[in-house]
Amino acid sequence: MERTNILLLGIGAPAARLADALDAPLIDIGRDDLKDAIAEATRGGVDLILFVACLDVALHPQAFESLGDEAWREGVDRPLELMLSTLHALSALYLSDPPPVAFAGPSMALSGGDGLALLSAVAEGQRALMKSASRQLGKRGFRFTWIAIDTFLFAPELASADLPKSQDPDPLATGAPADVSQLAALLSLLADPRAKGLIGQSLALDGGELMLP
Amino acid sequence: MSLLEGKVAFVTGAGGTGIGRGSSLALAAAGASVVVTARRIEAAQKTADAITAEGGTALALALDVSDRAAVEKAIAAAVDRFGRLDILIQNAVHGGSSMSQAIEEQSVDLMREHGAVSLDGAFYLARAAFPHLKAGGEGRMVFFTSLRGIKGSGANPVYAAQKGAIRGLTKSLAREWGRHGITVNALAPASMSDATLVYFEAHPGVREMIEASVPMRRMGDGRADIGGVIVALCSPLCGYMTGQTLFVDGGGYTAL
Numbered sequence: 001m002e003r004t005n006i007l008l009l010g011i012g013a014p015a016a017r018l019a020d021a022l023d024a025p026l027i028d029i030g031r032d033d034l035k036d037a038i039a040e041a042t043r044g045g046v047d048l049i050l051f052v053a054c055l056d057v058a059l060h061p062q063a064f065e066s067l068g069d070e071a072w073r074e075g076v077d078r079p080l081e082l083m084l085s086t087l088h089a090l091s092a093l094y095l096s097d098p099p100p101v102a103f104a105g106p107s108m109a110l111s112g113g114d115g116l117a118l119l120s121a122v123a124e125g126q127r128a129l130m131k132s133a134s135r136q137l138g139k140r141g142f143r144f145t146w147i148a149i150d151t152f153l154f155a156p157e158l159a160s161a162d163l164p165k166s167q168d169p170d171p172l173a174t175g176a177p178a179d180v181s182q183l184a185a186l187l188s189l190l191a192d193p194r195a196k197g198l199i200g201q202s203l204a205l206d207g208g209e210l211m212l213p
Numbered sequence: 214m215s216l217l218e219g220k221v222a223f224v225t226g227a228g229g230t231g232i233g234r235g236s237s238l239a240l241a242a243a244g245a246s247v248v249v250t251a252r253r254i255e256a257a258q259k260t261a262d263a264i265t266a267e268g269g270t271a272l273a274l275a276l277d278v279s280d281r282a283a284v285e286k287a288i289a290a291a292v293d294r295f296g297r298l299d300i301l302i303q304n305a306v307h308g309g310s311s312m313s314q315a316i317e318e319q320s321v322d323l324m325r326e327h328g329a330v331s332l333d334g335a336f337y338l339a340r341a342a343f344p345h346l347k348a349g350g351e352g353r354m355v356f357f358t359s360l361r362g363i364k365g366s367g368a369n370p371v372y373a374a375q376k377g378a379i380r381g382l383t384k385s386l387a388r389e390w391g392r393h394g395i396t397v398n399a400l401a402p403a404s405m406s407d408a409t410l411v412y413f414e415a416h417p418g419v420r421e422m423i424e425a426s427v428p429m430r431r432m433g434d435g436r437a438d439i440g441g442v443i444v445a446l447c448s449p450l451c452g453y454m455t456g457q458t459l460f461v462d463g464g465g466y467t468a469l
Contacts, residue, residue, distance in 0.1 A: 064389055065343045069281060072336045077328055080374055081321045091317050112384025112456060120381035121332075124362075128377025131365025136316050164388065200365060213469050 004188040007041055009086055010052035014154050018052055021180040029082045035089040048191035049101045053079040058122060059157045061115030075118030080125050087133050102190050103130045104147040106154040107206040114162040134200035145190055146202040150178040173208025215244030216448040221295040223248040225278050226305035228256025231406025233304040235435025236443045241269030243444045248291040250276035278305045278334030288341040298345035300353045300447045303335050311408040313368040324371045331375040352395035353447040356383050358458060360401050360466050380458055387456030396455035398446055403462035404433035429463030
């Protein structure tokens with residue numbers, strides 16, 4: 001199987017870890033020359049762009065009432081703004097034939113979590129923005145999807161967090177959590193032009209735990 | 214006895230003609246004392262006067278929810294006046310949030326300006342209200358989200374993103390505050406409001422298109438349709454429902 005060329009656009013520890021695990025170059029989306037940097041990195045062609053913007057403050061469970069204004073701004077407002085500016089850069093750069101773009105966040109954000117208001121708020125905000133961008137830019141060939149990655153694969157920091165507990169004694173349909181090879185395989189599928197009908201969708205890569213309604 | 218007798222509610226964005234005002238009137242009619250807030254005191258007072266005229270109890274306050282100190286002061290004033298706070302309804306949004314724009318035209322500055330009301334305001338309010346909601350033992354927090362926060366919006370990406378974020382906040386707060394007896398829910402309405410009126414005027418034919426797509430064949434009424442659900446959500450009848458997004462839209466969205 002040919003290697004899928006992935007470019008990771010992101011900020012925060014999960015983006016850095018996924019770039020390492022997928023052996024993909026990472027562009028910091030906080031830089032001022034983002035559009036030029038993407039242009040330079042994709043000069044030789046890219047099969048798929050993976051976007052991950054989750055700042056560290058959102059990855060440490062904290063009682064809501066003790067959150068400061070700066071934590072809210074860093075955990076929620078800023079990553080949403082960075083996603084919008086990244087969409088601006090992509091829209092300006094790709095006047096035709098854009099590569100597919102997968103946005104990703106932790107699977108727990110779909111359910112929420114005790115002490116994790118920042119994480120679920122920013123992920124659900126990004127997911128809604130992904131859908132809106134799909135509706136607006138889909139006709140120009142942009143194909144956006146959301147991957148809800150197994151929480152511990154996305155953020156091992158959350159190993160001690162009080163995450164939503166399954167009411168099923170055997171919660172994982174596959175019997176094991178998702179791993180990075182499954183993520184790489186899913187990204188390859190999304191990169192395939194034959195998947196062009198898949199747009200605006202949320203895909204949970206979580207061993208079959210959530211099975212979204 | 215009325216469903217909300219003895220309860221105290223705090224409603225933001227309640228000065229117009231839409232769901233904030235409708236919710237305030239419905240809560241008061243169900244027996245709650247209502248703190249009616251709006252950016253302009255005249256608008257808040259108008260809703261408060263309508264409540265008083267019906268025999269209810271209301272306090273009007275001017276409030277810009279994007280101002281943290283003002284939010285904390287208003288919550289304190291509500292508790293000072295009525296001695297407790299049981300219900301918080303966050304309805305305030307930026308006045309320009311319903312205007313359609315291409316994603317390239319929606320600048321980061323605009324996102325920040327709108328988010329200061331929709332997101333930062335929700336954060337300030339929830340944080341300031343929490344100790345009071347907890348103290349009462351049956352606290353109720355309701356955020357207004359939107360179908361656009363679920364389906365996305367080709368017309369207004371920033372609004373959709375911020376309404377999506379509110380759903381994420383709702384889910385985590387429900388999980389965090391459930392142990393204190395506090396329920397946290399989000400409501401996605403399809404109702405006439407100041408914002409929808411502006412939108413419909415700017416987009417001829419949209420209202421008719423929406424109404425034709427809704428099984429009930431009409432837009433909702435802020436008091437009768439949305440306010441009624443708000444009252445039920447805030448009553449003991451719904452003490453076991455939390456973390457949910459409720460569509461009060463005449464059956465317009467049934468995909469879940």
